[in-house]
Amino acid sequence: MTALSAEPIEAAPDVPTPDQVRRAPKVLLHDHLDGGLRPATVAELAAEIGHELPVPGAVADPDALGRWFRESADSGSLERYLETFVHTVAVMQTPEALARVARECVEDLATDGVVYAEVRYAPEQHVEQGLSLDDVVAAVQQGFDEGVGAVAAAGGRIVVRQLLTAMRHQARSMEIAELAVAWRDRGVAGFDIAGAEAGFPPTRHLDAFEYLQRESSHFTIHAGEAFGLPSIWEAIQWCGADRLGHGVRIVDDVEVGEDGSVRLGRLAAYVRDTRIPLELCPASNVQTGAAASIAEHPIGLLRDLRFRVTVNTDNRLMSDTSMSAEMLALVEAFGWGLTDLRWVTINAMKSAFLPFDERLEIIDEVIKPGYAALGC
Ligand SMILES: O=c1[nH]cnc2c1ncn2[C@H]1C[C@H](O)[C@@H](CO)O1
Numbered sequence: 416m417t418a419l420s421a422e423p424i425e426a427a428p429d430v431p432t433p434d435q436v437r438r439a440p441k442v443l444l445h446d447h448l449d450g451g452l453r454p455a456t457v458a459e460l461a462a463e464i465g466h467e468l469p470v471p472g473a474v475a476d477p478d479a480l481g482r483w484f485r486e487s488a489d490s491g492s493l494e495r496y497l498e499t500f501v502h503t504v505a506v507m508q509t510p511e512a513l514a515r516v517a518r519e520c521v522e523d524l525a526t527d528g529v530v531y532a533e534v535r536y537a538p539e540q541h542v543e544q545g546l547s548l549d550d551v552v553a554a555v556q557q558g559f560d561e562g563v564g565a566v567a568a569a570g571g572r573i574v575v576r577q578l579l580t581a582m583r584h585q586a587r588s589m590e591i592a593e594l595a596v597a598w599r600d601r602g603v604a605g606f607d608i609a610g611a612e613a614g615f616p617p618t619r620h621l622d623a624f625e626y627l628q629r630e631s632s633h634f635t636i637h638a639g640e641a642f643g644l645p646s647i648w649e650a651i652q653w654c655g656a657d658r659l660g661h662g663v664r665i666v667d668d669v670e671v672g673e674d675g676s677v678r679l680g681r682l683a684a685y686v687r688d689t690r691i692p693l694e695l696c697p698a699s700n701v702q703t704g705a706a707a708s709i710a711e712h713p714i715g716l717l718r719d720l721r722f723r724v725t726v727n728t729d730n731r732l733m734s735d736t737s738m739s740a741e742m743l744a745l746v747e748a749f750g751w752g753l754t755d756l757r758w759v760t761i762n763a764m765k766s767a768f769l770p771f772d773e774r775l776e777i778i779d780e781v782i783k784p785g786y787a788a789l790g791c
């Protein structure tokens with residue numbers, strides 16, 4: 416057990432304005448492609464293929480559809496939150512639709528000031544109309560390439576990589592891990608597992624993780640979101656996860672005394688000592704019930720204790736969020752300043768599944784100058 420005080424790293428020097436937050440360079444490690452569609456795109460693609468949406472007339476009123484996603488995902492349960500994906504996955508079954516969604520994703524992230532993103536989705540969910548797993552990855556990559564090209568043509572700069580997710584309740588993780596390795600030099604940076612956590616421990620997919628380790632590949636695991644410490648422990652100590660998707664329940668292993676003293680249990684100490692990145696997604700956690708509110712979200716404590724905290728969107732459509740919105744909410748709830756936003760951004764870039772020299776280049780050439788321009 417470790418004892419230490421929960422003193423902040425340093426006082427936040429200033430309160431950033433919404434415009435400063437939007438202009439600040441951002442790094443996004445945890446964003447689902449099928450959770451980030453524009454409402455208008457869901458409506459148009461659904462109309463094209465005759466998929467029935469829960470909101471009639473959504474093409475004419477995409478905002479109403481956006482509200483439906485947000486409200487339905489606001490369920491307090493991960494299982495019910497995940498039910499909303501049936502409508503986004505349904506409209507992402509052709510190369511054209513996949514490429515469009517991927518291109519728009521890149522454009523939306525760049526508009527939000529994101530300079531590096533790893534965007535994940537489960538290829539096995541996009542083969543209902545006969546595409547092969549390879550076709551799916553190729554279509555998404557084409558969309559990403561087009562999006563990056565469009566951003567560059569408009570004078571911007573963004574780097575985007577795919578993470579391939581396997582669904583934890585299914586049994587295709589080995590195939591998806593092999594797919595990630597096959598595409599590793601063509602836009603895929605790593606692997607993940609997602610889906611309902613309770614009852615589906617990461618060790619169910621141990622063969623896939625062991626294969627990836629032998630291939631010197633990278634992976635993150637959704638763990639410690641809807642389920643607690645045992646899931647995090649398996650993800651790290653059995654499966655060898657490089658990062659934790661959410662990982663927010665690590666606070667169950669942190670004890671804060673009335674006098675402000677803090678004791679870390681063995682697992683929390685290990686996560687902090689080894690600098691395992693936490694892909695925290697505050698708005699999503701409030702919707703699924705993992706946190707009661709942003710103000711009560713453990714990110715404040717985890718930042719003060721200097722865990723390797725990163726800030727993420729998870730599902731921009733279901734949470735009606737963006738990186739700027741997530742950061743602004745933290746500014747408001749915890750009084751974070753630009754120094755804190757810069758810290759989580761550099762934490763995220765250090766934790767990316769990109770080669771070391773490319774990470775450094777983005778930190779030195781994009782992130783630091785971008786914050787310096789804001790006076791930080
Ligand atoms: O926060 C999440 N936890 C677990 N699974 C999730 C979360 N957000 C999205 N997913 C699932 C639903 C998607 O269809 C799938 C692949 O992106 O991943």
Ligand SMILES: [Zn+2]
Binds near residue numbers: 609729
């Ligand atoms: Zn997620």
